[in-house]
Amino acid sequence: MTQKVSSQDVQRVAELAHLELAADETPRMVHDLNEILDYVAELDELDTSGIPPLAQMSELEGAGGASLLRPDEPLPSLPRNAVMPQAPDTDGRFFKVPKVIER
Numbered sequence: 672m673t674q675k676v677s678s679q680d681v682q683r684v685a686e687l688a689h690l691e692l693a694a695d696e697t698p699r700m701v702h703d704l705n706e707i708l709d710y711v712a713e714l715d716e717l718d719t720s721g722i723p724p725l726a727q728m729s730e731l732e733g734a735g736g737a738s739l740l741r742p743d744e745p746l747p748s749l750p751r752n753a754v755m756p757q758a759p760d761t762d763g764r765f766f767k768v769p770k771v772i773e774r
Contacts, residue, residue: 677701
């Protein structure tokens with residue numbers, strides 16, 4: 672296995688993702704990320720010249736993807752007076768939700 676990701680790379684990615692890694696987690700993350708990159712390199716060696724590009728497996732002919740999905744048809748929304756009483760927190764017009772992202 673050729674090392675492609677360094678400890679500094681892992682620390683930088685953790686910083687960008689706002690993650691705190693313990694000192695003993697960094698070497699494991701370096702190993703795991705390099706294993707993933709090695710596997711991707713192995714997949715890159717496969718001959719895919721006869722396979723059309725896909726955004727989803729459901730696009731694959733014969734996979735039955737289109738038959739698994741319902742038609743996308745617009746439907747009317749539920750009335751506000753029916754859903755607001757069921758909300759845990761509301762101002763009567765909008766749902767109130769707790770802040771989930773701290774910067």
